[in-house]
Amino acid sequence: MNVQPSQTDVQAPAAKASSVKDIEVDRNELDRSIADFVDRNPDYYANAFHTIHDTTAGIPRTFNWAAALFGPFWSAARGVWGFFWAFLILEIIAWVQIGRGTWGELGADAMAQAERQAARAEEFLLQAQAARDAGEDPSRFETLASNLTRAAERSRETAEAAAADAFMILLSGLALLVVLRLVQGIWSNVVYEKQYSRWRVAPGAVPSGYRTPNIVFGVALGLVIMPLTVYRFTIENIPDWLTAFPADPDHYGATARWLEAVIDDAARSGAGAFDGIVLVVRQILDTISLALIGTPWPVIMAVICVFAWRAAGPRVAIFTAAALAYIALLGYWEIAMETVALVGAAVVLCVVIGIPLGIWFGKSQRAYRFAEPVLDLMQTLPAFVYLIPIIAFFGTGNPPGILATIIFGMPPVIRLTALGMRGVPESIKEAATAFGASRWQLLKDVELPLALPSIMTGVNQTILMCLSMVVIISLIGGGGLGKVILEALQFAAKGPGLLGGFAILFVAMVIDRIVQGAFRRADHR
Template structure:
């Protein structure tokens, strides 16, 4: 096969009419392309080379290529070729078709209604016999006769329903066959198109895109099909399915034994580490007490004025006006003291999250190995339901505000760690190399180059941590935490709609004030 050449005439330059564009030759080496397709496809390489050429030359929506192997073997062809997305999509659709075929062939449609009709007829016959015996004995048997006639009519309706369901078996069978044939035709039409797209991805990245027909893919696809299709069809087409298919054979003793083992482990850890846990609670309580004295012990006009001035200086006059209105709402409804307690709880949690989270984020941003070990822990901290945190927190630290802050730290620390690490990894390497070339030490590189460039991501992490800590206010009230969360908890206990909504709006305003101040401070720092 020789290389073909396509001549594409160039248009004259509109800006310089006197210049005549030369003719440019675009050469396509068919032999090299066919060798590449052969290396990718493996078996039947000539067929796929011809098909790919037709796809490239086609201008229609559906290229005129049909893959009989994909039409005959269906999703198993996709598995053999490593196209696992097509395999899973069509095996699920074909299972539906096989279930319809099974229901129409041996599904015994209406068997449950027929069994009910037979049971109703037997029960009706018993009532009619009792009516006959009562009449023979000179008693009134009309009650039994009425019950028997009613049950007989119900049995007739059940029998009609069963017969109607059985009559639909043929249509269900035909619909399943039509659906299966349609799916196989669709796979035959689009198999080469999908495979050509995989070939295009393979040319860009041969290491990560599957190619050829591999034995392990064939065996895996066959094993999956033999497990998934028969069991699913059996489950939905056969009456009286075995319990080992519908119910997992779990032993209840495993649950109880594991639960008792976990309780023993937690109790032993709480007893042996009581000194350490008490020390942690004492440290958290000191931070909380310091913030509480500053917010609650100080006269409220001073605290309100300071917060409004901070909002003005950090985010501008609009945020200051909003802050003043939000604080006025809180104070007017008598929520001032408990709102400041909420701010103290959140502030203590945020301070501890930032103090511990940013250094960890810097470390994880610089060390891929450390981040790979920490990532599952961060995933666990973010995905575990918040209520689950309270169980070990109560066991190790008791109840009250300090344990609530510790639960809030677990819930709120992952964002600042992740976004700090993301910001550190996003610093361009050429900038760090330039700073190092000019004699910057590792500390100077971190302080003057990496942290300033990573600051937007770090501040976004701080913002997310603040909001997530505020979202824990209501939850920590379940273990004795104070603040506005206690108001919401009491409203839930007594279904008090008014107090609950007013307390919820107070939490909302506290969150919005903190968020606006932090965001405004970041924007102003970024503008400077």
């Protein structure tokens, strides 16, 4: 039985598509919105924006003559700062080419070299004449003079060729400037329409209108940046203050002496507190070192392999056994355990101090805003820089090296603990509170378990960052495998350096695999 579709059924999809395409837009209301956004020339920009909206393929057929004539300064006036900076830099390149082709001293270096070579050739000719008058052989001086004369001629030819290219350089700069202005004229309305679309979503956050302060700021930037840059790249003999900042050396000396005096005074006044900190760190380090180095090596090796097996599985246990065998067979066992003790002491202190701070920062946004610059400073300040105050306050050796490692390795566990605490859903906390959970129960039974993945990631990152400090703390008297690398660097010993480096790599990989495997197993339970 054949059922023919009715004409109404066939036309229904087309009618539906047509209805979607022909959505009615309140044109007057849209024009008023555009007028509020552009402030000046609303009719022009309304027509341009409508043309852009109606164009479904290709480049919209609009051209902004103001953008083409005034270039980046139109972008500044309209607050299109990305457009402003991009075309300001590109136009500077064009103006440099124009300047080089117009007043640039092209070939000046080659011409100066030619003059020096000619003067030197003249000196050799005079020496040849003096030798001839004295009855000596002048051929050596004549040969040198002839060679320098030919070199001077080649330098002059190079200078003349460079000067002859000036007109082509000028034309290329003008052509580039014209192209850039045409591009700005074609694309400025498109970019401005996108800014209008963002303005409709967030009116207070997106610049709008024609602002005189923006014009003043853009013109000031252009007058500072463009002339100085063009002058720098088109004039040969420029003043020294333009290429090197006119700094006064006395300022550096006075500031360095003041800072050194402050550090010395702080070290003297806080000597007791600093000694106490070193004592606590040394006690922790001695305890871990006694357990790792004082215990017979078969016991330690067996315990580590069994722990790796139970925590991360048989594959990690096999890798751990192979890594420990490499370390032991090459005679690195004792200093490798010293390295593990250093890292262990640093990680223990980082975790004991960092996790409570991370919990506090996760619960208090004000405290985190106060601590964030300090954490940024701890992570971005080069390690060699804060080794200097570490030595001044705590001396040298393993305990100060651990303190330097703590400064470098603590920020990840603090940041990721705070991130995990802030990531706990408020609905879950509200539900726990509604069921009568106290603040301690809420923290212990709800927030910390949910934040545990982020916290363990922070601990893992802290372990790896502490291991990366092993070589650096050897510079201030720290022991372990870092001392092997330092000695290899001092004597350019390639073999011992590579063997010690692989030992550090294996220690890092073993710790990382065990921690990651233990975390994955705990997460799957």
